[in-house]
Amino acid sequence: MSVYLELQHIRKRFGAANVLDDVNLQIREGELVTLLGPSGCGKSTLLRCIAGLADMDGGSILLDGKDIAALPPRNREIGMVFQSYALFPNLTVRENIEYGLKMRGIDKTARRRRSEELLAVVELTEKRDAYPQQLSGGQQQRVALARSLAVRPKVLLLDEPLSALDAQIRKNLRAEIRAIQRQFNMTTIFVTHDQEEALTLSDRVCLMNKGRIVQEGSPEAIYTRPRTEFVARFMGSYNVLSRQDALRLFGRVERAAESYAVRPESVVLLNGRNEPLEPGRRVAEGIIRSMSILGNVIRYDVEAADVRLTIDALNDGRSLPLAEGSPVLLALDEAQLLHLDREGA
Amino acid sequence: MDAPIKRTGAAPRALMLLLMIYLLLPLMATCIYAFARDWQTTVLPERWTLEWFGGMFKDLRFMESLWNSLYLCLIAVAFSLLVMLPAVFVITVYMPRLESLMKGLVVLPYAVPGVVAAVGLIRAYSSGPLNIAGTAYILLGAYFVIVLPYMYQGIRNSLLTVSAGPLLAAAELLGAGRMRAFASVVLPNIWPGVLVSALLSFSVLFGEFALTNMLVGGQIQTIQVYLYHRMGESGHLASAIAITYFVFILLLSALLMKLGQKVNGGLKR
Amino acid sequence: MWLGLVPFLIMVLLFQLIPVLSMLTGSLKPASGAGISFGFYARILQSAYYMQAIKNSLLISAASSAIGIVVGLACAYAITRFPARTRDRLLMFSNMTSNFSGVPLAFAYIVLLGSNGVFTLLFKQWGWSVFGGFDLYSWSGLVLVYVYFQVPLALLLLYPAFYAIRDQWREAASLLGASRWQFWTSVGLPVLSPAVFGTMGILFANAMGAYATAYALVGGNYNLLAVRIGSLVAGDVVNQPQLGNALAVILALSTLLAVFLNHKMTQRARRLDAAFVAGPRPVRKRRRPPRPLNAAAAVAGKEEL
Numbered sequence: 001m002s003v004y005l006e007l008q009h010i011r012k013r014f015g016a017a018n019v020l021d022d023v024n025l026q027i028r029e030g031e032l033v034t035l036l037g038p039s040g041c042g043k044s045t046l047l048r049c050i051a052g053l054a055d056m057d058g059g060s061i062l063l064d065g066k067d068i069a070a071l072p073p074r075n076r077e078i079g080m081v082f083q084s085y086a087l088f089p090n091l092t093v094r095e096n097i098e099y100g101l102k103m104r105g106i107d108k109t110a111r112r113r114r115s116e117e118l119l120a121v122v123e124l125t126e127k128r129d130a131y132p133q134q135l136s137g138g139q140q141q142r143v144a145l146a147r148s149l150a151v152r153p154k155v156l157l158l159d160e161p162l163s164a165l166d167a168q169i170r171k172n173l174r175a176e177i178r179a180i181q182r183q184f185n186m187t188t189i190f191v192t193h194d195q196e197e198a199l200t201l202s203d204r205v206c207l208m209n210k211g212r213i214v215q216e217g218s219p220e221a222i223y224t225r226p227r228t229e230f231v232a233r234f235m236g237s238y239n240v241l242s243r244q245d246a247l248r249l250f251g252r253v254e255r256a257a258e259s260y261a262v263r264p265e266s267v268v269l270l271n272g273r274n275e276p277l278e279p280g281r282r283v284a285e286g287i288i289r290s291m292s293i294l295g296n297v298i299r300y301d302v303e304a305a306d307v308r309l310t311i312d313a314l315n316d317g318r319s320l321p322l323a324e325g326s327p328v329l330l331a332l333d334e335a336q337l338l339h340l341d342r343e344g345a
Numbered sequence: 346m347d348a349p350i351k352r353t354g355a356a357p358r359a360l361m362l363l364l365m366i367y368l369l370l371p372l373m374a375t376c377i378y379a380f381a382r383d384w385q386t387t388v389l390p391e392r393w394t395l396e397w398f399g400g401m402f403k404d405l406r407f408m409e410s411l412w413n414s415l416y417l418c419l420i421a422v423a424f425s426l427l428v429m430l431p432a433v434f435v436i437t438v439y440m441p442r443l444e445s446l447m448k449g450l451v452v453l454p455y456a457v458p459g460v461v462a463a464v465g466l467i468r469a470y471s472s473g474p475l476n477i478a479g480t481a482y483i484l485l486g487a488y489f490v491i492v493l494p495y496m497y498q499g500i501r502n503s504l505l506t507v508s509a510g511p512l513l514a515a516a517e518l519l520g521a522g523r524m525r526a527f528a529s530v531v532l533p534n535i536w537p538g539v540l541v542s543a544l545l546s547f548s549v550l551f552g553e554f555a556l557t558n559m560l561v562g563g564q565i566q567t568i569q570v571y572l573y574h575r576m577g578e579s580g581h582l583a584s585a586i587a588i589t590y591f592v593f594i595l596l597l598s599a600l601l602m603k604l605g606q607k608v609n610g611g612l613k614r
Numbered sequence: 615m616w617l618g619l620v621p622f623l624i625m626v627l628l629f630q631l632i633p634v635l636s637m638l639t640g641s642l643k644p645a646s647g648a649g650i651s652f653g654f655y656a657r658i659l660q661s662a663y664y665m666q667a668i669k670n671s672l673l674i675s676a677a678s679s680a681i682g683i684v685v686g687l688a689c690a691y692a693i694t695r696f697p698a699r700t701r702d703r704l705l706m707f708s709n710m711t712s713n714f715s716g717v718p719l720a721f722a723y724i725v726l727l728g729s730n731g732v733f734t735l736l737f738k739q740w741g742w743s744v745f746g747g748f749d750l751y752s753w754s755g756l757v758l759v760y761v762y763f764q765v766p767l768a769l770l771l772l773y774p775a776f777y778a779i780r781d782q783w784r785e786a787a788s789l790l791g792a793s794r795w796q797f798w799t800s801v802g803l804p805v806l807s808p809a810v811f812g813t814m815g816i817l818f819a820n821a822m823g824a825y826a827t828a829y830a831l832v833g834g835n836y837n838l839l840a841v842r843i844g845s846l847v848a849g850d851v852v853n854q855p856q857l858g859n860a861l862a863v864i865l866a867l868s869t870l871l872a873v874f875l876n877h878k879m880t881q882r883a884r885r886l887d888a889a890f891v892a893g894p895r896p897v898r899k900r901r902r903p904p905r906p907l908n909a910a911a912a913v914a915g916k917e918e919l
Contacts, residue, residue: 353695357695364765372722374732375725378732427621428622429622432618457869460862461862464862465862469637490629554830555826559847576717591718595710
């Protein structure tokens, strides 16, 4: 599939600060791309730039072969769902969904047809004459989704649409959004600060930091192969070791790198010293400092060679949890030692 | 506070009762005086009458001052709405960084008493190119400044509670022009709140005396100025005017409160 | 978009900034000729008459604010002891009566306590001599009337502060061994103090600028700053408007200072507030916290505009 939406060299400054620093991104038709990052990384600003709600200081936005950077929001054919839903409180659910159609001068019967169609999609047919305030948060967000889809936008932007909802509703609505997105083959950009949400939802994840996209790739790739310390720390509970740390721990490390990332579950705890060593394994001695049971996983805080490591072991009942203060042997495949680039490289 | 069911103690009850009596006393006295034929050395008057109210409504100057008050306040509030709605909208939604500046301008009337404002106005407009001292224009200008804080607060709060920014953005993305978006999704949602601040402004202006008396006291009589002039002549008549004025303000505040509740209730619906 | 701001800016310029500037320059102009002169201020400082007006205004404002604060604090505490519904009704009532201000208020007090007032005559008849020395048109009379409009305002501004004192603090303090008295002196009052001083500022400014009540009650018979300014600038015999400018600047300085105090105290209160907003929000069971105080409603209590 070819590129449908392309962002080229997007820049934006607020005073001296670079909010967006040369952002480039290509999105294929029907793809769901997540912009993930800590608050203040520029992801929402980028979204507002695409929608035309914020001015850019440079760059172009090509949508379906056309540069839309100079167009006002209403001519961009872009739909957006806001964190606060932004439903019009003076209009009913149906009137909200039909609002965009009405602005385009579409006649009443066609509007009705379309709104009924979308009400069915978001399963709110019964609520068509209710006012937004009479709905729950999750229902309101579904109305907002239907409203933005009603005008058949070329791209749908979702700005942290789930962050105001309870955990359970969030999970359900997440799946629902994904299903609707696939059904309509809707090119979608989803902004979130929740890495779990990004991983479960997207075709592709773009991790942003300080106004730049620092790594992009499939959810598996971005989770299992972080390229920088920032990505490693943001994506999960990776242990990040400097080269000196790694050398102190394991004596020697084959490939030179600035620093290394180790997943907590890839370190194996050997209780005792008599287990056979496989080739390619590195071993170090350590002491359990604390442990906590997270459910199916036991999380240990282990100190070894002046380094604190987080290590997860399966809580399968086969081995008793190790007590605090007990000495342990850590084993790690050298292949599990991920090489990290210097930040920004 | 420790027990699950809190009973209000005797001391707070007594204190509140005293406060109520204290606050009601001047009002009651004026009210009784307005209905009393004569009231001298008894706890309550011996004979009652409605003649003071009758006299008041037959007094052409009273009717005229009432009319003056009504139309001056109405024009001032309407004009203020016309000027403040777009200004507060533009600042709150599009230029939030200028908000502190706006706030500074707008709260100044809180800190500058009416007497002081009157002094400045008289000096600035008694001569020179804009010689409007003693006319209704200078009074309308002064009234505009008096209601600035109320109007600003009311409109701004309304805009923020309906989150006008995102609403407008949503409407624009759905294809509405800026004007149309404002008219179709912002205005219908803020008007109850705006109406409340307009009514509040009206009642504030209706009770204004300092500026009115100093700026146009000799030329235009509002109800307050008229009351002041009648005070020395007939106590009973003045009481009748004061009570009429108070009842009017009371009705206005009751309306205000009803509307205010509706605005709050509407958001919780 | 800027277009929406233009009428607003013109109006503010014409009726707010230019008059204030004009007053300032007027007060600094020499009696004759050009240049800058502090002549009018010097004359005020040398005049026993104007100094007395300033002194009277300061004293009456200070006294009525202090009494207003004390009564207001007691009433504010009492009002937080009531259930939310009753509390809101009481506040509503107090606000309603505060509409009765200025000229009508002065008149009501004349009816009650004037030289032919109902109480005055009654007391005389009953032979209560304690009140014999009381004169409504004097210092004590003015303070009495001012207090009437200060109390509801103080109440309205102070009662929310009592909700900043959490029940759990009281419980924690008592578990730590503090008596009621110790709790109030060590935690309660310090938490209240910004609100108290801030309200003090508003009350003081309110009294300093009060014109209608004083004018209607004592007219020219009692020497007050606001009344003096009025008669110098817009009185029947306007003789020295520029002196009025200088007096007005002095009055404005005093009220600005008082409002500035309020501003500072609000900031301090907000810092205190932020300290516990950061912690977990306790669930309050019976005591509904007051609705966020609408600034417009609060200032609606301002008596004299």
